[in-house]
Amino acid sequence: MKAVFKRLMNLVTMATAFAGVSTAALAAEPGFNNWQLGFQASTSDVMDDITWFNNFTLIIITVITVFVLALLMYCAVKFSAKNNPVPSRTSHNTTIEIVWTVVPILILVIIAIPSFRLLYKQLEIPEYDMTVKAIGYQWYWGYEYTDENMGELYFDSIMVQDADRQEIADARGVSIDEVPRLLAVDYDLVIPVDTTVRLQVTSEDVIHAFAMPTWGVKIDAIPGRLNETWFHAREEGVYYGQCSELCGKDHAFMPIAVRVVSADQFQQWASAAQDDLDVANEQLMASIAQAKKLAAQGELNEISVAAK
Structure with a gap:
C-alpha cells in the first residue's frame, strides 16, 4: 500500500512540474497574481524598490490611521456629555x-x-547595452531597434483578435492560455535577459503611455517629443503591459508584449529577423520550446532520483 501511495505522489509531482511550465508565462499578466491584489511580481531592481516603497508607506499610513482611530474613540468616550457634563472651555x-x-x-x-x-x-539612465524605440499609434505599438548592429529592424505589434488566438497558439506551438485575451500581440518585442535597455518613446498621433508594471516602467508617448527611460529584465519569459493614457476608442486594445530570451536566442533571432521576421519568430519559438522541454525533463529526472 505504501508503494502504491508513493507512486501516486510521484505522478502528482510530475504533473505539477509540467503544469508549472505551462503557467509560468501567465505570471506576468496584469492581475494574474494574488487575485488581482497588489503589484505584478517584480523582475527588475526598480520594481523591487517600488514594491518596497509601497509597503513602507503602507506601514506608515496604517500606523497613522490606527492612531487617529484610537484617538477619536478615546475622545468620544472621555469627553462625552455623560462623562463631561461641564464642557471644557480650553481655546x-x-x-x-x-x-x-x-x-x-x-x-x-x-x-x-x-x-x-x-x-x-x-x-x-545608467550605462546601457542596447536601445529600442517604441512608437505609439492609434491603436497599436511600433518598435524600432536603433543600434547599428541591428540593421533596419522595425515592426508593428498589433493585438491578437479573439478569433485568431487558437491559430496563433498553434503556429507558436503553445496552448491557447499562453496567448492571453486582450494582451497577446502578433509580434512581440524581443529583448535579451540581463541586459540594460534604453527605451525611447514617442507617438505619431495623440498622447499614449508605455507601461510595463513588472519592471516599474511607465512613460508618456507624446507627439513631437522623444521621452527616455530604461529597464533591466532579469528573468526570461513573456511580460505584458498596456497603454496607460486615454487615447481614443481603442485605447483598451493596444497591449504591450515583451518576450525576454537568452542572449544566444536573441542573437539568433536578431540575425534572422533582418531578413525575415516571421521565420525568425518561428525559429525563436522552436528554440524556447526545446529549452522548456529540456528544463522539464531535468526537473523530472531530479524528482525521479529523489523518489527512489
Missing part, C-alpha cells in the same frame, strides 16, 4: 499645536527621502 494648547505641526513634517521627510532616491533611480 488652545501650545504643546499639542507644536506636536501636530512637527510630527507630520518629520513623517513627510521620512517618506520623501526614499521617494526622491527612487525617482532618481527611475529617471537617471
